[in-house]
């Protein structure tokens with residue numbers, strides 16, 4: 001069964017751009033046929049606790065002697081990793097919060113990027129190598145070349161490094177910029193650009209869902 005793991009982390013449950021785009025991806029995936037299934041995790045509505053111990057960052061054989069891990073935390077980590085590994089594709093809503101990602105999404109990354117289990121450490125372990133992941137980055141402002149903010153967006157680079165670099169996943173980033181323009185009066189001159197950007201993001205989502213769903 002071609003399985004999509006659909007993650008959201010926006011704290012906005014009514015007007016979120018990233019939620020709109022990830023839902024669009026999931027709907028397009030499901031529309032490919034009854035065998036195309038979606039596993040959903042809302043990291044905002046059902047937040048993960050912070051890692052209770054650094055030991056969870058490594059496979060059990062790599063932990064310091066005597067380090068103890070609460071069994072429920074170990075079980076949660078196993079559940080998250082076992083939800084991720086079988087996915088044929090992953091779509092992640094990653095709004096820009098304070099030049100980075102929401103802490104709810106960062107907590108998920110901290111559970112699943114595990115040396116010796118999901119990423120290479122003492123052995124070339126990389127069970128997610130090649131799995132496509134689509135990161136949907138929504139930002140209130142603009143961060144491209146010439147915007148004056150270039151290089152200050154730190155959420156997407158961290159996700160690319162953790163998911164693409166460490167886990168070996170095949171990362172595609174879809175960006176929706178200027179999301180505050182429709183509601184912030186001072187950004188009114190940027191509304192056309194914001195609208196064009198959102199339309200472009202929607203088309204990218206449609207194309208990616210159709211292609212990755214057909215390949216799965």
Ligand SMILES: Cc1cc2nc3c(=O)[nH]c(=O)nc-3n(C[C@H](O)[C@H](O)[C@H](O)COP(=O)(O)O)c2cc1C
Nearest residue numbers: 010016017018095096097098099138139140141179
């Ligand atoms: C806690 C918080 C921090 C934010 N920090 C930034 C920021 O650093 N840069 C920015 O351009 N927009 C920032 N915004 C605006 C959001 O990026 C923007 O509203 C975006 O659309 C949120 O994604 P969503 O629409 O999926 O909820 C912030 C919003 C919140 C709630």
